[in-house]
Amino acid sequence: MSRHRTTFTVNGQTQCVEIEARRTLAETLRENCGLTGTHVGCEHGVCGACTVLVDDAPMRSCLIFGVQVDGAAIRTIEGLAAADGTLNALQQAFQDHHGLQCGFCTPGFLMLATWMLERPQKITEASLREVMSSNLCRCTGYQGILDAVRAAARRLGRWDDAGAISTPA
Amino acid sequence: MDPVGAAPLLCTPFRTSSVGPSMKPAAFDYHAPATLDQALDLLRNHGEEARILAGGQSLVPTMAFRMARPSVLVDINRISALAYTKAEGNSLRIGALARHAWFETPVAAGPVGALLAQVAHSIAHAPIRQRGTFCGSLAHADPASEWCATVLALGGTLLLAGPDGRREIAAADWFQGVFTTAIEPGEMLAEVRLPLLDPGWRCGFAEFSRRAGDFALTMAVVAIRIEDGGMREVRIALGGIGGRPELASRAAALLIGQPPSAAIAREAAACAAADCDPQDDIHAPADYRRDLVRSMVRRALTQAFAA
CATH class of the missing domain: 3.30.465.10 (Uridine Diphospho-n-acetylenolpyruvylglucosamine Reductase; domain 3)
Structure with missing residues (x-):
């Protein structure tokens, strides 16, 4: 087995860790960086609870090894709220629209939705449903999550009303 | 009771140790070559123990299940010349x-x-x-x-x-x-x-999965060259029904020389379904998959005809 000194940033802060190659990025964040906001669900890429942004793209941190993100900029749930704890627009919308119950899947959904809100293209109903289907939630039935992202997108000027829902041919 | 002894329990469980509780994949040596030649050298030196790590979206889950236990991973993500x-x-x-x-x-x-x-x-x-x-x-x-x-x-x-x-x-x-x-x-x-097929070609794709993003139970990909109103070259590939993707050659041959129509699409789809040999598995019985082949081929052809 090989051990590696790996340097990257998490939410703008430089992290230098020494990790075994087999340690996933999710474990690296939780165990080495002490950032336990990223949740580990299935650990094989199905549930999406561990979704983080790697160089601004959403990725499942259980499917990347920590050693692979050397030099990358990682963003996690811990970076969303303001320093004084004030929730950002997306987090507030999740609270307002019952986008969570037990909260286990929430970090993954928030990071996935953060990516959608930051993309150049605005969010349509169809793209919202397509992208949010990436992650699993066993509490809400998804409607509260969709309501929350829709509300945040509207508030931030990222919603496109024109988008219709596509149905299979 | 010693209050000092109790204090750590109140703290955030911050572990600086690199040995955590969960280590799903087996241990391996990791290499991240910067060039294709270096990657090939690593493969040569480590033989069949080594695996290429590209996106890792299939390899890493199989490693988490320890169905794959490569002792060396050659990560090609740093070889920008391959992107x-x-x-x-x-x-x-x-x-x-x-x-x-x-x-x-x-x-x-x-x-x-x-x-x-x-x-x-x-x-x-x-x-x-x-x-x-x-x-x-x-x-x-x-x-x-x-x-x-x-x-x-x-x-x-x-x-x-x-x-x-x-x-x-x-x-x-x-x-x-x-x-x-x-x-x-x-x-x-x-x-x-x-x-890069010229614009005389039309393509179509259809697949069926129970939930968005799941592995498809069946899929069909078709490419058709139409000239003077008739089909001159036809390729129909099926996926998800056997151990490997396969061509529905007899169904494709049936279309040659014919003008596109709903009737001929149905006929070719029925032929592809009759020729394929799906197996029962936990996801679907063979008959169900065979019926899906018929639907997916028909949908893919209809799409290509309309393109």
Whole structure:
């Protein structure tokens, strides 16, 4: 087995860790960086609870090894709220629209939705449903999550009303 | 009671130790070469113990289950020279680090770029598509891989880099069975080339899965050249029904010389369904899959006719 000194940033802060190659990025964040906001669900890429942004793209941190993100900029749930704890627009919308119950899947959904809100293209109903289907939630039935992202997108000027829902041919 | 002794329990469980509770994959040595030659050297030095790590969206889960236990991983993500798609002459060259998401908007003009964009949206989910690679799918050769059926339908060519130089292999000769390809020890899939079909060609794609993003139970990819109102060349590839993607040759032959019509699409679809040999498994009984083949071939043909 090989051990590696790996340097990257998490939410703008430089992290230098020494990790075994087999340690996933999710474990690296939780165990080495002490950032336990990223949740580990299935650990094989199905549930999406561990979704983080790697160089601004959403990725499942259980499917990347920590050693692979050397030099990358990682963003996690811990970076969303303001320093004084004030929730950002997306987090507030999740609270307002019952986008969570037990909260286990929430970090993954928030990071996935953060990516959608930051993309150049605005969010349509169809793209919202397509992208949010990436992650699993066993509490809400998804409607509260969709309501929350829709509300945040509207508030931030990222919603496109024109988008219709596509149905299979 | 010693209050000092109780204090750590009140703290955030911050572990600085690198030995955590969960280590799902078996231990391995990790290398991140900067060039293809370095990667090939590593493959040569470590033999069959070594595996290429590209997107890792299939390899890492199998490692988490310890179904795969490579003792050496050669991570090619730092080889920026492999991150490309290039339209050159009549072919589209797809490098080993081209991610699925790149294809969501057409990477080339014409029917192939449009087909790849349509297919890309059906691959897993958005975060997987950000990381997973086109060539990785071909190397992994999952029977339900959209790219595998697509490359077979388009008659693509795979470029392998190995200890004795490079060799090319046709898609039809690449797939041998479930997760099994014609790759030789020490070789790496460096590039896939697809013919950039001219606008006389029409393509179609249809798949069925129970939930969005699941592995498809069945898929069909078709490419048809129509000239003077009749079909001159037809390729129909099926995925998800057996150990490897396969061509529905008899159904394709049935269409040659015919003008596109709903009736002929139904006839060819029925032929493809009759010829295929799906197995029962936990996801679907064979008869159900056979019926899906009929529906997916008909839908893909109808799409191509209308394109």
